[in-house]
Amino acid sequence: MTTISEVAKAAGVxxxxxxxxxxxxxxxxxxxxxxxxxxxxxxxxxxxxxxRSLKLSxxxxxxxxxxxxxxxxxxxxxxxxxxxxxxxxLIVFLCDTQDDPDRELELIxxxxxxxxxxxxxxxxxxxxxxxxxxxxxxVPCVLVDRLSDDRFDQVGTDNTAAxxxxxxxxxxxxxxxxxxxxGQPGFSTTVERTEAxxxxxxxxxxxVPHAFISNGNRSTADATASTHRLLELTEPPTAIxxxxxxxxxxxxxxxxxxxxRVPADISVLGIDDFEWADxxxxxxxxxAQPCDEIGRKxxxxxxxxIGSKHRPRETVRLSPVLRVRESCGEAx
Amino acid sequence: MTTISEVAKAAGVxxxxxxxxxxxxxxxxxxxxxxxxxxxxxxxxxxxxxxRSLKLSxxxxxxxxxxxxxxxxxxxxxxxxxxxxxxxxLIVFLCDTQDDPDRELELIxxxxxxxxxxxxxxxxxxxxxxxxxxxxxxVPCVLVDRLSDDRFDQVGTDNTAAxxxxxxxxxxxxxxxxxxxxGQPGFSTTVERTEAxxxxxxxxxxxVPHAFISNGNRSTADATASTHRLLELTEPPTAIxxxxxxxxxxxxxxxxxxxxRVPADISVLGIDDFEWADxxxxxxxxxAQPCDEIGRKxxxxxxxxIGSKHRPRETVRLSPVLRVRESCGEAx
DNA sequence: CAAAAAAACGATTGCGCAAACGTTTCGATG
DNA sequence: CATCGAAACGTTTGCGCAATCGTTTTTTTG
Numbered sequence: 001m002t003t004i005s006e007v008a009k010a011a012g013v014x015x016x017x018x019x020x021x022x023x024x025x026x027x028x029x030x031x032x033x034x035x036x037x038x039x040x041x042x043x044x045x046x047x048x049x050x051x052r053s054l055k056l057s058x059x060x061x062x063x064x065x066x067x068x069x070x071x072x073x074x075x076x077x078x079x080x081x082x083x084x085x086x087x088x089x090l091i092v093f094l095c096d097t098q099d100d101p102d103r104e105l106e107l108i109x110x111x112x113x114x115x116x117x118x119x120x121x122x123x124x125x126x127x128x129x130x131x132x133x134x135x136x137x138x139v140p141c142v143l144v145d146r147l148s149d150d151r152f153d154q155v156g157t158d159n160t161a162a163x164x165x166x167x168x169x170x171x172x173x174x175x176x177x178x179x180x181x182x183g184q185p186g187f188s189t190t191v192e193r194t195e196a197x198x199x200x201x202x203x204x205x206x207x208v209p210h211a212f213i214s215n216g217n218r219s220t221a222d223a224t225a226s227t228h229r230l231l232e233l234t235e236p237p238t239a240i241x242x243x244x245x246x247x248x249x250x251x252x253x254x255x256x257x258x259x260x261r262v263p264a265d266i267s268v269l270g271i272d273d274f275e276w277a278d279x280x281x282x283x284x285x286x287x288a289q290p291c292d293e294i295g296r297k298x299x300x301x302x303x304x305x306i307g308s309k310h311r312p313r314e315t316v317r318l319s320p321v322l323r324v325r326e327s328c329g330e331a332x
Numbered sequence: 333m334t335t336i337s338e339v340a341k342a343a344g345v346x347x348x349x350x351x352x353x354x355x356x357x358x359x360x361x362x363x364x365x366x367x368x369x370x371x372x373x374x375x376x377x378x379x380x381x382x383x384r385s386l387k388l389s390x391x392x393x394x395x396x397x398x399x400x401x402x403x404x405x406x407x408x409x410x411x412x413x414x415x416x417x418x419x420x421x422l423i424v425f426l427c428d429t430q431d432d433p434d435r436e437l438e439l440i441x442x443x444x445x446x447x448x449x450x451x452x453x454x455x456x457x458x459x460x461x462x463x464x465x466x467x468x469x470x471v472p473c474v475l476v477d478r479l480s481d482d483r484f485d486q487v488g489t490d491n492t493a494a495x496x497x498x499x500x501x502x503x504x505x506x507x508x509x510x511x512x513x514x515g516q517p518g519f520s521t522t523v524e525r526t527e528a529x530x531x532x533x534x535x536x537x538x539x540v541p542h543a544f545i546s547n548g549n550r551s552t553a554d555a556t557a558s559t560h561r562l563l564e565l566t567e568p569p570t571a572i573x574x575x576x577x578x579x580x581x582x583x584x585x586x587x588x589x590x591x592x593r594v595p596a597d598i599s600v601l602g603i604d605d606f607e608w609a610d611x612x613x614x615x616x617x618x619x620a621q622p623c624d625e626i627g628r629k630x631x632x633x634x635x636x637x638i639g640s641k642h643r644p645r646e647t648v649r650l651s652p653v654l655r656v657r658e659s660c661g662e663a664x
Numbered sequence: 665c666a667a668a669a670a671a672a673c674g675a676t677t678g679c680g681c682a683a684a685c686g687t688t689t690c691g692a693t694g
Numbered sequence: 695c696a697t698c699g700a701a702a703c704g705t706t707t708g709c710g711c712a713a714t715c716g717t718t719t720t721t722t723t724g
Contacts, residue, residue, distance in 0.1 A: 001389075003710055014674040019712060026713090029672065046469070049445040050391060051710035053382045054679050057333075064426070070411040072404060079402040082428050091442065094396070094426040096414050110423065113381040137378070252611035279584035280612035335680055346704045351682060358683090361702065383680035386709050 002045045011039035022047065053115065062090050062302065063111035063119040065104060067146075069096045073245055073272050073289060074122065077144060080295020081120060088303055090117070097124050099184070105130040112139055118302045120144055125186040140305040142298045148188040150313060153301040157289045158317035159189060162271055163196035163241075165322050166287060170239055171204050174331040175267060179212040179230040179237035181223050181247040190215070193243045193271075212237055223250020224257075231258055231266070238331045242270030248284070263329030273323055283325035290318045334377045343371035354379065385447065394422050394634065395443035395451040397436060399478075401428045405577055405604050405621060406454065409476060412627020413452060420635055422449070429456050431516070437462040444471055450634045452476055457518040472637040474630045480520040482645060485633040489621045490649040491521060494603055495528035495573075497654050498619060502571055503536050506663040507599060511544040511562040511569035513555050513579040522547070525575045525603075544569055555582020556589075563590060563598070570663045574602030580616070595661030605655055615657035622650045 004022075008015045013032055020026045021036040028036075039045070053059040062085050066074050082092050093111060097104040101124045108130045111119060118140035123131065128149065134141045135151050147154040170178055180197050183190045194213065201208050211233060214226035223246060230237055231254065240255075242248035248270045252262075260266050262282035273288035297316055304311065336354075340347045345364055352358045353368040360368075371377070385391040394417050398406050410426065417424050425443060429436040433456045440462045443451060450472035455463065460481065466473045467483050479486040502510055512529050515522045526545065533540050543565060546558035555578060562569055563586065572587075574580035580602045584594075592598050594614040605620035629648055636643060 001710095004712095005710080015711080016675080016713075017673060020673090023712080027672075032673080044469075046441075047445055048386075048447060048710050050382060050385045050447050051679090052712075054380075054386050054681090054709090055711045055713085057679070059382060061425075069414065070407060072407070075402060075404070075407045078426070079428065082401065082426055086427070086439075091446070092426050093393075094410070094414055094424050095418070096411065107418075109378075113379055114423070115380060115382050137376075249608060249611060252608075256611050274608070276581060276584075276606070276608060276612070279581060279588050280608075280614070282612070333680095336682095337680080347681080348683075348705080349703060352703090355682080359702075364703080380680050383709090384682075386679090386711090387681045387683085389709070 001048070002043050003048070004045070006043060007036065007039045007045045010043055011035040057115070059115050059117055060090055061093060061114065061116045062299075063093045063095065063108070063114075063116040065095045065097060065107055065111070065119060065121045067097050067099045067104075067122045067124050069094065071245065072274055073291065074145075076291035077122075077295045077298075080292045081299050082295075084296045084299035088299065090299075090303075099124045101125065101127055101129065105133060108133060108139075112137060118142070118306045120298050120302055122146060123148070125184060138309065140302060140309065142302045142305065144294060144298045146188045147315060150315060153305055153313055154315040155294050155298045155301060156189070156317060157294070157320050159192040160196040160199075161317075162287045162289075162320040163193050164200045165320075166241055166269055166271070167197065167200035167204065169269065169285070169322065169324065169328065170241070170267075171206075173239075173267070173328060175237075175239040175328075176206055176331065177212070177235065177237040178206075178208070178239045178241055179227075180214065180241045180243060181217055181226055181230075181251050182213070182215045183244045183247060184218050185216045190243070197241070217247055217250065220246050220250040220253065223247045224254045225250075227251040227254035228258070231255075231260070237266075239267035239269070239328060242268065244270070245272035245274065248272065248286075262327050267328040267331070269328040271320070273321075277323070277325065282327040285325045285328040286323050287320045288323055289320050293318045333380070334375050335380070336377070338375060339368065339371045339377045342375055343367040389447070391447050391449055392422055393425060393446070393448045394631075395425045395427065395440070395446075395448040397427045397429060397439055397443070397451060397453045399429050399431045399436075399454045399456050401426065403577065404606055405623065406477075408623035409454075409627045409630075412624045413631050416628045416631035420631065422631075422635075431456045433457060433459055433461065437465060440465060440471075444469060450474070450638045452630050452634055454478060455480070457516060470641065472634060472641065474634045474637065476626060476630045478520045479647060482647060485637055485645055486647040487626050487630045487633060488521070488649060489626070489652050491524040492528040492531075493649075494619045494621075494652040495525050496532045497652075498573055498601055498603075499529065499532035499536065501601065501617070501654065501656065501660065502573070502599075503538075505571075505599070505660060507569075507571040507660075508538055508663065509544070509567065509569040510538075510540070510571045510573055511559075512546065512573045512575060513549055513558055513562075513583050514545070514547045514575045515579060516550050517548045522575070529573070549579055549582065552578050552582040552585065555579045556586045557582075559583040559586035560590070563587075563592070569598075571599035571601065571660060574600065576602070577604035577606065580604065580618075594659050599660040599663070601660040603652070605653075609655070609657065614659040617657045617660040618655050619652045620655055621652050625650045 008018045021033045095107045104124050122145045143152050143154040147156045217223040242251045269285040271287045273286040339350045353365050427439045436456045452474050454477045475484050475486040479488045549555040574583045601617040603619045605618045
C-alpha cells in the first residue's frame with residue numbers, strides 16, 4: 001500500500017504539497033499540482049482514510065443500530081438512511097441487535113470505539129442502558145421508530161394519528177367490536193398504539209372489552225395464537241386491527257387456519273404497508289408508515305446534531321398514509 | 333476523549349502495560365492489571381479503534397455492496413451476512429449501488445480508502461470496471477448472487493437446478509406453453525435462468541416460442557408490460573414463470589389488471605419466496621433461494637480469503653427449495 | 665533600489681495505539 | 695558471591711496523514 005510520502009517523492013514535492021493538492025486546502029501552482037496528480041496515477045496511490053480519521057478525529061461514519069433488520073419496515077428505513085447518508089458523504093455501519101438490549105449495548109460500545117460520528121438507533125426494550133451510555137458519552141444520536149427518551153432527537157410515525165384514522169375507518173364501516181393485536185410490550189410504539197386505540201374508541205363512545213386487546217406479541221406465532229383467542233370468544237370482534245406487519249402475518253395465519261374469509265367473515269386492517277399488498281387477496285387496508293421520510297429526517301437530524309451538539313432536541317412525528325383496500329368491509 | 337496514556341498516568345504504569353492488559357498480549361502481574369482496569373473504569377477510557385487500525389493495518393470491517401438493498405431477497409442476504417460477520421467480530425459497511433456501475437465503482441473505491449478488510453459484492457451489470465479494480469488492487473472479495481467472474485470467490489443459488497425443478501413441476505401439471513418473465517439483461521442470473529429454461533424445456537421436448545421469453549425487465553412496471561404482452565398473444569401461455577420477485581410482482585399486477593384468476597385462468601410460479609406467501613391468495617408456488625446459507629457462506633469465504641490471499645478460488649452454488657402451493661394448477 | 669508584503673512551498677509534529685526493543689529486578693546456579 | 699536468565703515492566707518508534715509553523719522566492723511599494 002502506497003503512502004502520501006511516496007507520492008511526494010515521486011512528484012518531487014513535499015508531503016504537505018501533496019496533501020494540499022489532494023484536499024484542495026491551499027493554493028498550489030498548476031505545475032506542481034499536475035506533478036502530484038501524475039504521481040498519484042502512476043504509483044496508484046489510494047489515500048488512507050483511517051490515518052485521515054485519526055488525524056481529523058472524525059471518521060465520516062454513522063452507526064445504524066436496528067432491532068431487526070429483516071423486518072421489511074426497517075429494511076425500508078435502512079434503505080432511506082443509507083441513501084441520505086451516502087448523499088452527504090457518510091457511510092453506514094449496519095448492526096442488528098435482534099431486540100436484545102445487552103447486544104444493543106455491546107454494539108453501541110463497539111461503534112463508539114470505532115469513533116462513528118453518530119448513531120441512529122431503533123432501540124430494543126428495557127433496560128435502556130444503551131441510551132444512558134450514549135447520553136453519558138455524548139455520542140450524537142437519533143432515535144427512530146421507538147421514541148421514548150427526549151434526551152435525544154427522535155423521528156417516528158405519528159402513531160396516534162395512525163390509529164385514529166384506522167378507528168375512524170372502522171367506525172365509518174359500522175364496526176363496534178374491534179380486536180387489536182399489539183406488538184412487543186414495553187416498546188413505545190406498542191404503548192402509544194394501545195393508548196391511542198383506547199382513546200380513539202372512547203371518543204367514538206365505544207367500550208373495548210379487555211379481551212379484545214391483545215398485548216405482548218413478540219412473534220408471528222404469538223400473534224397467531226392471540227388471534228385464535230380473539231376469534232374463539234363467544235362474541236368475537238367483527239374486525240381485527242394488526243398493529244404492525246408481524247402481527248398482521250400472524251393474524252392472517254390464524255384467520256386462514258380457521259377457514260374464515262376476509263372481509264366476508266371478518267374484517268382486517270393494520271399498520272405497515274408492503275409492496276405486494278395490491279396484488280394479493282385479501283387486499284389489505286393498511287396504514288403506510290412514511291419510511292422514506294423517516295429515514296431521510298433521521299439522517300438530517302443526525303447530521304445537524306453532529307454539526308452542533310448543543311442545538312435543541314427535536315422529536316419529529318411524521319404522518320402515515322391510509323391505503324384503503326378491501327380487507328375491511330362493513331360490519332355484519 | 334481519553335487516551336491510553338491518560339490511563340497509564342492514572343494507573344501509575346506505562347502505556348505498554350495498559351495496552352498489554354487490555355489486549356492480553358503479554359503477562360502483567362495481577363496487581364498492575366487491577367490498577368489498569370480500575371483506571372480504565374475511573375476515567376471512562378474507550379479504546380480508539382481508528383488508531384488501532386492504523387497501527388495494525390487491519391480494520392475489522394467488511395464492505396457490503398449491494399445492487400438494491402430494498403429488494404427483500406437482498407435484505408435477507410444482508411441480514412445473514414451481518415449476523416455471520418458480527419459473530420466473527422467484523423462489522424459491516426452497507427452500500428447500495430442502485431444498480432449503477434459507476435456508483436458501484438465509486439463506492440468500492442471509497443471502501444478501499446477506508447481500508448476495509450474485504451468486500452462482499454452483488455455486482456451491477458456491465459461494464460465491470462469495479463471488478464477489475466478489485467482484482468488489480470488485490471482487495472479480498474466475494475461475489476454474491478451474480479456470479480460472472482472466476483477471479484473471485486462466488487456464492488449464489490444453483491439457478492439451473494432452480495429452473496429445472498420449476499419446469500419439472502410445470503410439466504408434471506401438463507403445461508406446455510410456458511412464458512417466462514426474466515430480469516435485467518446482462519446479469520448472470522438472468523443469463524443462467526434463460527439458458528436453463530431453454531435447456532430444461534428442450535429436454536422435455538417442448539419448443540418455446542420466441543415471444544414466450546421476455547427479457548429485459550428492469551422494474552415491476554417492465555414486468556407488468558411484458559406480462560400483458562404475453563397474455564395478449566393469440567395463443568397465450570398457460571403458465572407464467574417469474575424469474576425473480578420483481579418480475580412476480582409485475583406479473584401479478586398484469587394478471588390482476590386483466591381480471592384473470594390464478595390458477596383457474598392462468599398458472600403462475602416463480603423464484604424468490606417471501607414471508608407472506610402462505611397467507612394470501614393466490615398462494616404462490618415459489619422457489620426459495622437459500623439466502624441464509626448464501627450469506628453465511630459468503631462471509632465464510634471472505635474471512636478465509638482475508639486469511640490467505642493465495643488459496644484457490646471457490647464458486648459455491650447452493651440448492652434452492654421448491655415451495656409448492658396452489659398458484660400453479662393443471663394446464664387446461 | 666531597499667524594505668515590506670505576498671506568494672509558494674517545505675519540515676515537522678502529533679493524532680492514539682501496538683509492539684519491538686530495552687531496562688531493571690530478583691532468584692537460581694556453579 | 696559473581697554470573698546468568700527469566701520475569702516484569704518501561705521507552706520509544708512509526709503506522710499515514712493534516713496542518714501548523716517556518717522558509718524561500720517573488721512582487722509590490724514608497
